[in-house]
Amino acid sequence: MPQHKNHNPACCCRKIRGFGRRITPARHAVLDALSARGEHLTAEEVFKAASRHYPDIGLATIYRTLELFTKFGMVNKFDTGDDKARYEFADGPGAKGHHHHLVCTSCRRIVDYNDFINEETELLRRTEEGLANKYGFKINTHILQFYGLCKDCAK
Amino acid sequence: MPQHKNHNPACCCRKIRGFGRRITPARHAVLDALSARGEHLTAEEVFKAASRHYPDIGLATIYRTLELFTKFGMVNKFDTGDDKARYEFADGPGAKGHHHHLVCTSCRRIVDYNDFINEETELLRRTEEGLANKYGFKINTHILQFYGLCKDCAK
DNA sequence: ATACAATTGAGAACAATTCTCAATTATGCC
């Protein structure tokens, strides 16, 4: 499975600009940090990774930037039951594609899976529609995560 | 739709005892607080409710008790995207039955639904099985939540 | 090059949760 950068700098910059925001070294550093392969990073981890390339960056900027990117739909913020938010690139050109998470409650390993994803998506779509009708909600997103013990931790 | 207490005191006590733990007024108060109808309470809310009947109870005890009950599978702890854990009675005699949540991201209203739940459960079961095989996980639980705007907030 | 608003880093502030510890209490045993 080839690893390719999860963000396309040109595309991201265009998007940021599109929302009337500026391109800054801090924002580049956050994009680079998140594009490390297969990552689901906490803010602290993004901070460490970004600091390597841009030592002056502050933690507050990390949070602000992640919040901004999340608002723009470039990044997904999610939570796996410990008390830290995690971030990953959202769907889109160059990203991992629609997937859900399988989380080990012991070692916190997170597996992205997209097996069964078509069936899931189809059912979720129908459910969404049904719920929207019945309860009058305008549904925007969903979360689906499985929790358990990975092979190593199950011993 | 008849409202019945969501916890059966005798049953809960038996369970607590079964785990070698003691029955205390604080634990009773937490059970009572959680059994108010349709509730998905934060720790703070459980604290307030429990305090009404047992004014000496401390917040730390609330957290400890909720953690304990969660460990025993009597209570579900979940999160709806604000930064507070929420608690509800888990499945079991007297409980609400298996359901998922529909969350309004504006007013934080939480709707329990169990429409479509059979299809969902069936798909989730199969997915669980597939994931368990493919990734060697021993899966214990899942979370499925829909996020959107309720009728009032959509305006 | 200039002007101005957006962005930044640092540290203080905050909110939810967990920890510490001495005092209290539920339970098994006589």
Added chain:
DNA sequence: GGCATAATTGAGAATTGTTCTCAATTGTAT
């Protein structure tokens, strides 16, 4: 019923993840 003992408790301090404040800096349109 009373005793011994370990579990449980309340209070407040401590911790942790995250957000806020503010003066200094910087990206961008002109």
